[in-house]
Amino acid sequence: MGSPVPPPVPPPPPALPPPAGLSPGARLRALHWEPVPAWRVRGRRSVWAPPPAALPPLDLPRLRALFREPRGAVPGQRPAPAAALLEHKRSLALGVFLKQVKRPIEHIVRDIEEGIGAPYGAEKLLELSRLLPSAAEVARLRAHPGSPRQLPEPERFMVLLTRVPSYAQRLELLVLQEEFSPRLRALRGSIQTLAAAGAELMECEELHRILHLILSAGNHLNAGGYAGSAAGFRLASLLKLPDTKANEPGMDLLHFVAMEAARMDKTLLDFPDKLRHVGLASRIDEADVERELRRLSARLSGARGLSAAAPFLRAAEEELRAAWRALEQQQRAAAATLDFFCEEAAAGALPALCAVLHRFALGLRAAACDNGRREQAQRRRLQLQRERGKRHSIASCAAPRDTGPAAERRAPLTPQPPRRGSEPAPRHQEPPGPAPPAPAAGVGGEPPLGPSPEPPPPAAPRQGWALLRLLRRLAAGPGRGAPPS
Known part of the structure; x- marks a missing residue:
């Protein structure tokens, strides 16, 4: 037995009559929703099918009271669904x-x-x-x-x-008219950039000499191995130079190449300045240029049916033919450039080659800057070492400073005042004279009355010791209070 036939879907409910009970001129606010089209509901089971049981009626008076438009509203402002x-x-x-x-x-x-x-x-x-x-x-x-x-x-x-009539084609023609000239100008600029990049790579002698330098260094490193005695190398190998590390920290084969190029001829390191279009060409996709030209050709063909497009089409087709000729000439030049560098000719091969050489140029310039900083640091270290050696030689030649009797003996013979309470020995001793009498003692052993004897005069220089002793003998007399002799 076959499967039972499902019952037919009941028709949708009839539209509700306009709300009753509204005063003349009164309106209800609209609900701006997105209704489901009727063809999506009719004839199929869906959530919008009528429910099996009837729903209770709405409180229409309450609804009208809540959503009535205010008086004075301009009729006809209610948007259609x-x-x-x-x-x-x-x-x-x-x-x-x-x-x-x-x-x-x-x-x-x-x-x-x-x-x-x-x-x-x-x-x-x-x-x-x-x-x-x-x-x-x-x-x-x-x-x-x-x-x-x-x-x-x-x-x-x-x-x-x-x-x-033909509104879609007319609008497409307007878009094409506004887009064609700027788009074609950009495509021709890309073609010219690729052609200029190929010519720069062919004519840059400094780049060719650096490539030979790398070839010589690589053959020396690979001597005796399977990769030794090479006649050339794929230019993509230039990006692997930093992988060959040197024994000195922070140096690799790219630093060595920059060092040798600076030693041989410093102008070799300026070759990136001659490759002004190579970096731009590395970001161009030749396949995209050709596809865009074909797309513009197809759009022009689609607009030929409109009479208003005739003047525009004649000028646009001539410009497009010139762009195709420029692209063909550039492709022939690209094939010659790839053949010159022994690279395989393929779609997009020239931009890929430009990308490799652009990265290599940036890396070589950075390596040259690293070498310059390293040389400056080395010069500073050597200068500090020379200054330290000079200071050490000066210090070793200087006499050591010492103190003691030997230093005093080497001191100049200048008059020095003697210390208080100590009388230095005169340079020329004279025979001692009679000792001065001691002062008379007072009663009970106390010191005699009267003024105390004057303190000794300050020490004189060493040359006047004899005169000083004479004056002191004359000043010393009998004790005070005793009759003179």
């Missing part, structure tokens, strides 16, 4: 586009019909071409029975636009 003619997202995006353009809808439609795209620019026209309605939306727009003025602005614009 957004998805009645266009998809909701497309309608929103189209509304944003119209606000950014800031031109009346009728003017935009007339400009598209007459082929005027300068007021908008390629970017805005391309954005509009992406917002064109689908086939189902076009059918609904053209079947709209009422006046377009009753529709929201995005739907009204699309209704007027779809009435223009």
Whole structure:
């Protein structure tokens, strides 16, 4: 037995009658949702199918009381459902586009019909071409029975636009007119950059000499092995030079090549200045250039059916043919450049070669800067060592400073005052005279009355010791209070 046939889906519920009980002129606020199209519900099971049991009725008076429009509201401002003619997202995006353009809808439609795209620019026209309605939306727009003025602005614009004959092709032509010259100019600039880069690589003698230097160093390193005695090497191997480390910290084979190039001829390290277009060419994809030219050719072919495109097409096709000729000439030059460097000719081989040489040039220049800093540090170390050696030799030649009797003997014979309480011996001793009498003692052994004897005068210089002793003998007399002799 076959599977039972499912029961037919019941028809959708009839539309609700207009709300009753409203006073004349009263309106309810709208709910701006995105309705599901009827064709997606009708004839299939879905969540929107009528429920098996009837729902309780709504409290319509409460609903009307809560959502009644205030008095004085202008009628006709209630927008129609957004998805009645266009998809909701497309309608929103189209509304944003119209606000950014800031031109009346009728003017935009007339400009598209007459082929005027300068007021908008390629970017805005391309954005509009992406917002064109689908086939189902076009059918609904053209079947709209009422006046377009009753529709929201995005739907009204699309209704007027779809009435223009071949509106999609006209809009594509406007986009092509605005994009063609800048795009073709950029493509021809890429072709010229690739051609200039190939010529620079062929003519840079400094690069050729450095490559020979690397070949000689590599053959010396690989002598006796399978890679020794090489006649040349693939230029991609230049990126492996830093992998060959030197015994000195921070040095590798790339530093050695920079050092040798500076020793042989310092101008060899300036070869990156002669490769001005190589870095730019390394970021160009030859295949993309050719694909874009083919795309422009196809777009011109698609616009030949429009009579308004005839003047533009004649000039554009001539420019496109010139670009094709430039591309073919560049491809022949690229093949010669690759053959010159013994590289395989393939699509995108020249930009890849430019990328390798550009990275090598940057790395070699950085290695030369490292070598310069290393040499400066070495010179500073040698200078410090020389200064330390000079200070050491000066200190060893200087006499040591000492103190004691020997130093005193070496002191100059200048008069020095004797210390208090100590009388230095005179240089020439004279025979001692009679000792001065001691002063008379007082009663009970106390010192005699009267003024105390004067203290001895300060010490005299060493040359006047004899005179000083004579004066002291004359000053010393009998004791005070005793009769003179």
